[in-house]
Amino acid sequence: MGSLPVRSATSERLSSLRRSAANHLVTTLAILSTVVVLVPLVAILGYLIYKGASSLNLAFFTHVPAPVGQPGGGMANAIVGSGVILGLASLLGIPVGIGAGVYLAEYGQGRLFGNIIRFTADVLNGVPSIVMGMAAYALIVAKQQHFSAFAGGIALAIMMVPTITRTTEEMLATVPHAVREAALGLGIPKWRTVISVSLRTASPGIITGCMLAFARVAGETAPLLFTAFGNQFWSFNLNQPIAALPLQIFVYAVSPYDEWHRLAWAGALVLIAMIMISVTLVRIFANRGALKGGH
Amino acid sequence: MRLKFTVYSHGFNKVAWENAERVPMNKPGSIQLPQTVLSERTQAAEPVVEAIKPPSIVRSFLQSKSSGKVADGTFWGLMIVCALSIFLIVLLILSVLVVNSKLSIHTFGWKFFTSSSWDPNSGDFGALPFIWGTVVSSLLAVCMAVPLALCVSIFLLEICPLWLRGPIAFLTELLAAIPSVIYGLWAIFILVPIMRDNVGPVLQKYLGWTGFFGGSNFGVGMLTASVILAIMIFPVISSISRDVMKAVPIHQREAALALGATRWEMIRMSVLRNARIGIVGSVILGLGRALGETMAVTMVIGNHPDISKSLFAPATTLASVIANEFSEATGDLYLSALIEIGLALFLVTIVVNGIARLLVWAVTRGNTARAA
Amino acid sequence: MGVDIHVENLNAWYGQTHTLKDINLQIPANHATALIGPSGCGKSTFVRCLNRMHETNPIARAEGTVRIGDIDIYKDASPVEIRRRIGMVFQRPNPFPTMSIYDNVASGLKLNGFRNKRVLDEVVERSLKSAALWDEVKDDLKKKSGASISGGQQQRLCIARALAVDPEVLLMDEPASALDPVSTAKIEDLIFELKSQYTIVIVTHNMQQAARVAENTGFFLTGTLVEFGKTHKIFTNPSDKRTEDYITGRFG
Numbered sequence: 001m002g003s004l005p006v007r008s009a010t011s012e013r014l015s016s017l018r019r020s021a022a023n024h025l026v027t028t029l030a031i032l033s034t035v036v037v038l039v040p041l042v043a044i045l046g047y048l049i050y051k052g053a054s055s056l057n058l059a060f061f062t063h064v065p066a067p068v069g070q071p072g073g074g075m076a077n078a079i080v081g082s083g084v085i086l087g088l089a090s091l092l093g094i095p096v097g098i099g100a101g102v103y104l105a106e107y108g109q110g111r112l113f114g115n116i117i118r119f120t121a122d123v124l125n126g127v128p129s130i131v132m133g134m135a136a137y138a139l140i141v142a143k144q145q146h147f148s149a150f151a152g153g154i155a156l157a158i159m160m161v162p163t164i165t166r167t168t169e170e171m172l173a174t175v176p177h178a179v180r181e182a183a184l185g186l187g188i189p190k191w192r193t194v195i196s197v198s199l200r201t202a203s204p205g206i207i208t209g210c211m212l213a214f215a216r217v218a219g220e221t222a223p224l225l226f227t228a229f230g231n232q233f234w235s236f237n238l239n240q241p242i243a244a245l246p247l248q249i250f251v252y253a254v255s256p257y258d259e260w261h262r263l264a265w266a267g268a269l270v271l272i273a274m275i276m277i278s279v280t281l282v283r284i285f286a287n288r289g290a291l292k293g294g295h
Numbered sequence: 296m297r298l299k300f301t302v303y304s305h306g307f308n309k310v311a312w313e314n315a316e317r318v319p320m321n322k323p324g325s326i327q328l329p330q331t332v333l334s335e336r337t338q339a340a341e342p343v344v345e346a347i348k349p350p351s352i353v354r355s356f357l358q359s360k361s362s363g364k365v366a367d368g369t370f371w372g373l374m375i376v377c378a379l380s381i382f383l384i385v386l387l388i389l390s391v392l393v394v395n396s397k398l399s400i401h402t403f404g405w406k407f408f409t410s411s412s413w414d415p416n417s418g419d420f421g422a423l424p425f426i427w428g429t430v431v432s433s434l435l436a437v438c439m440a441v442p443l444a445l446c447v448s449i450f451l452l453e454i455c456p457l458w459l460r461g462p463i464a465f466l467t468e469l470l471a472a473i474p475s476v477i478y479g480l481w482a483i484f485i486l487v488p489i490m491r492d493n494v495g496p497v498l499q500k501y502l503g504w505t506g507f508f509g510g511s512n513f514g515v516g517m518l519t520a521s522v523i524l525a526i527m528i529f530p531v532i533s534s535i536s537r538d539v540m541k542a543v544p545i546h547q548r549e550a551a552l553a554l555g556a557t558r559w560e561m562i563r564m565s566v567l568r569n570a571r572i573g574i575v576g577s578v579i580l581g582l583g584r585a586l587g588e589t590m591a592v593t594m595v596i597g598n599h600p601d602i603s604k605s606l607f608a609p610a611t612t613l614a615s616v617i618a619n620e621f622s623e624a625t626g627d628l629y630l631s632a633l634i635e636i637g638l639a640l641f642l643v644t645i646v647v648n649g650i651a652r653l654l655v656w657a658v659t660r661g662n663t664a665r666a667a
Numbered sequence: 668m669g670v671d672i673h674v675e676n677l678n679a680w681y682g683q684t685h686t687l688k689d690i691n692l693q694i695p696a697n698h699a700t701a702l703i704g705p706s707g708c709g710k711s712t713f714v715r716c717l718n719r720m721h722e723t724n725p726i727a728r729a730e731g732t733v734r735i736g737d738i739d740i741y742k743d744a745s746p747v748e749i750r751r752r753i754g755m756v757f758q759r760p761n762p763f764p765t766m767s768i769y770d771n772v773a774s775g776l777k778l779n780g781f782r783n784k785r786v787l788d789e790v791v792e793r794s795l796k797s798a799a800l801w802d803e804v805k806d807d808l809k810k811k812s813g814a815s816i817s818g819g820q821q822q823r824l825c826i827a828r829a830l831a832v833d834p835e836v837l838l839m840d841e842p843a844s845a846l847d848p849v850s851t852a853k854i855e856d857l858i859f860e861l862k863s864q865y866t867i868v869i870v871t872h873n874m875q876q877a878a879r880v881a882e883n884t885g886f887f888l889t890g891t892l893v894e895f896g897k898t899h900k901i902f903t904n905p906s907d908k909r910t911e912d913y914i915t916g917r918f919g
Contacts, residue, residue: 023560102374123649191370364745
C-alpha cells in the first residue's frame with residue numbers, strides 16, 4: 001500500500017507539545033526583551049531628571065561658566081549659543097530640504113534623476129556627524145583661520161536636509177491627486193498649486209518632519225567640536241566661536257571636577273527639555289490654524 | 296473707484312421644475328423623452344438668457360494675468376537647485392576630504408590601513424588600531440542589539456495588546472531622540488561603575504578562560520562602549536525592522552495560520568521569511584550608525600590606540616580619534632592623517648548605508664507595488 | 668455668456684494607447700451637451716482635452732484643433748490661460764481640504780492674485796447662490812473646512828468654485844457619479860439652471876441624466892464619436908446601429 005507514513009499517536013502528541021513549547025518560549029523571550037530594553041531607557045530618563053533637577057538653579061540660566069575651582073556659574077551663554085546655531089541651521093536647512101522634497105514629489109516622480117537624489121539623501125542621512133564637522137572645518141574654518149558659529153550652523157544644516165527632504169516627499173505623496181487637479185483645472189499656475197494647495201495640505205506632516213530633524217541636530221556635539229568650538233563667554237558674532245549646550249555638557253562631563261559634573265547633568269536636563277518643549281510648541285502652533293473638520 | 300457688481304439670483308424656479316413631468320430615473324429599457332418637457336424647460340430658462348450681463352471684472356482680471364510661465368520656470372529651477380544641492384553636498388564633502396588628505400595618502404599609501412603605529416611626535420601614522428576598535432565595537436553592539444530589537448519588533452507587532460503598542464513604540468523611539476552626549480554622560484556615571492563593579496567580575500570569573508575578559512577592568516573600554524552603542528542603535532534596527540515586517544501582506548500570515556501553525560511558526564514561516572532581506576537591511580543600517588557614532592563612544596572607550604584581545608581594555612575608534620585629536624593636531628601630516636581617517640569613515644558609511652537602503656527598498660517597495 | 672466649441676480632427680494618446688480617434692464636432696453656446704458611452708470609450712479624455720487637463724499626465728498627448736470661441740486652445744494660449752476660461756467639475760468632489768468654504772470658492776481668484784476683498788465677497792456669495800449652496804453654508808463660510816460638508820454639498824461647492832472664475836465653458840466629468848440620488852437631482856437642477864449662461868459639456872454614463880439635462884448628445888465608442896445630434900433624436904431615433912444597441916441596453 002502506497003499510503004502516507006502514518007505517525008503514531010504519541011509522536012503526534014510530542015510534536016504538538018514541542019510546537020507549543022517553542023511558541024511559549026518565543027513569546028516569553030519577546031516580552032522579556034521588551035522589558036530589558038525599557039530598563040535603560042527608564043534608567044537614563046529617571047537618572048537624568050533626578051540628577052538634573054537637583055543641580056538646577058537660577059544661576060544656571062543667568063550666568064556664564066565660572067573659572068575652574070570657583071563654585072557656581074551657569075550655562076546661559078551656551079543656551080543662547082545653541083539657539084543661535086540651531087536658528088542658523090534651520091534657516092538654511094529647512095528651505096533647502098523642503099525644496100528638494102517638493103522637487104522629488106512634484107517633478108521627479110519615476111525619473112532616474114529623482115531616484116538618484118532620493119538615494120543620495122538616504123545615504124547622506126547615514127554619514128557620521130563627525131565627518132560633517134570635519135568637512136565644515138576644511139571648507140570654512142580652515143579657510144577663515146578661525147572657528148565660527150557660522151561653520152557650526154552650516155554643518156548642522158547639512159545634517160537637517162536629508163531628513164526634511166524625505167519627509168516632505170512622503171507627506172506630499174499623501175496629498176490626493178484630485179486636489180492638485182482641482183487647482184490646475186481652475187487655471188492656477190503649477191508653482192502656486194504646489195505652494196498653496198499641495199504644501200498647505202501636507203503642512204502638518206512637513207512641520208513634524210522639520211521638528212524631528214531639528215530635534216536630531218539639537219543634541220549634536222560632534223559636528224560642533226571643531227566648527228563652533230565653544231566659548232566660555234557671551235558671543236553673538238556669527239563669525240566668532242560660540243558656546244553650545246551639547247559641547248558644554250561634553251566638556252564638563254569628561255572633566256575631573258564634581259561641580260562641573262553637577263552642571264553637566266543640569267545641562268543635559270535643560271537640553272532634553274528644550275528639545276521637547278520646542279517640538280511641542282511648534283506642534284501646538286501648527287495645529288491652531290487648522291479648520292474644523294479638515295483632515 | 297467703486298466697482299459695481301450686480302449679484303444675480305440664479306435660484307431656480309422650483310414650481311416650474313416640480314410641475315414638469317420628470318423622467319423616472321431608473322426606468323429600464325429605452326427612454327422616452329416627452330417633447331413637452333424639453334420645451335417647457337427651455338421657456339422657464341428664457342428670461343435669464345435675455346438679461347444683459349455686465350462686463351465681468353473677474354473675467355477681465357483673469358484674462359489680463361500672464362500665463363505664469365516665467366514664475367513656473369523660476370519655481371521649477373529653485374526646486375531642482377535644492378534637489379541638486381543634496382547631490383552636490385555629498386560631492387563637496389568627498390572632494391574636500393580627498394584634497395585635504397592628499398598628503399597623508401601620498402606619504403603612507405595603503406600602509407596607512409595596515410600599520411598600527413600612531414605616533415604624532417615622529418610623524419608615523421597608521422589607522423589599524425582605530426579600524427580594529429571601530430569594527431569590534433560596532434559588531435559587538437550589533438550582536439547585542441539585533442536579537443533584542445527583533446524580539447521587541449515581534450512583540451509589538453504580533454503579541455502586544457493594542458493599547459500597549461503605542462506607548463511602547465513611543466518609548467523605544469524616544470531612545471532615538473536622546474542626544475549622543477547624554478548617553479555618554481549617563482554611561483560615564485552609571486554604566487561604567489556597573490560594568491566595573493558588577494558585570495566585569497562576573498564575566499571574568501566565568502568567561503575569563505576565553506581570554507576575552509582578561510586584564511584589569513577599569514570599567515572604561517571596548518565592552519562598555521559596545522553596550523552603550525547597542526542601546527543607541529537599538530531604536531534604528533527596531534523601528535525599521537518593524538516597518539519591514541508590517542509590510543508583509545496579511546494574507547501571508549493568514550495562510551500560515553489557516554494551515555494550523557502556532558503563532559511562532561506563523562512568524563517564522565511568513566513574517567520573518569518574507570521580511571528577511573529588509574531585516575538584514577535594518578541591521579546593516581544599525582551597523583552604519585554604530586560605525587560613525589562619536590560622542591558616547593569617545594566618552595567611555597578609554598581612547599588608547601591599542602589592539603588588545605581583552606574587551607576590558609581601552610581602545611579607540613575612527614570617529615573618537617578624530618573627536619579627540621583633531622582640534623589639537625599640529626602639523627600638516629598629522630591633520631592630513633586625521634582627515635584621511637574621516638575620508639575612510641565617510642566612504643565606509645556610504646557603502647554600508649547604500650547597501651542597507653537598497654535592501655530595505657527592495658522589500659518595502661516590492662510590497663507597495665504588489666498591494667497597488 | 669458662453670461660447671461655442673469647434674473640434675476638428677482631435678486625436679489623443681495615453682502612452683501607446685490611441686484613446687481618441689479623429690473627433691469632429693461642434694458644441695453650441697449656452698446649451699448643455701451630454702457625452703455618453705460605455706466606460707473607457709474616451710468621453711472623459713475628450714473633455715479633458717477641451718481644457719488641456721489631458722496633458723497634465725506626462726505620458727499623455729493630444730493633436731488637432733479645438734476652438735473655444737475665437738481661440739485655438741492648442742495654438743493661441745497656454746494651458747493655464749485656457750483653464751481660466753473653462754471651468755471643470757470632476758467625477759469625485761475635490762474641495763481643498765485645508766481651506767474654508769469661502770476660500771475654496773475664492774481660490775481660483777485668490778491664488779491667481781486677485782485681492783479686492785469686496786468683489787471677492789460678492790463673487791463668493793453669487794457663486795454659492797448659483798450653485799444652490801448659499802443657504803446651507805452661509806453661516807459657516809469661514810469656519811468650516813471644504814472637506815467637512817456632505818458629499819453632495821462638496822460637489823456643489825466644487826461647482827461654485829468653478830463658477831467663481833466666471834468661465835465661458837463649464838466641463839463636468841460625471842459630476843454626479845459619486846453622489847446619492849437626492850444630491851444627483853440637485854446637481855441636475857443646477858445644470859438645467861446654469862446652461863442658459865454657460866456652455867456646458869457633461870460626461871455621464873447615465874443615459875437618463877443625459878436625456879434630462881442636455882439638448883445635444885454625443886455617443887462615444889472605443890475612442891470614436893459614433894453619433895452626435897439632438898438629444899431627442901439620439902434617444903428616440905438614432906441613425907447608427909451601435910447607438911441604438913447602446914441606448915436600448917444591448918451592451919455597455
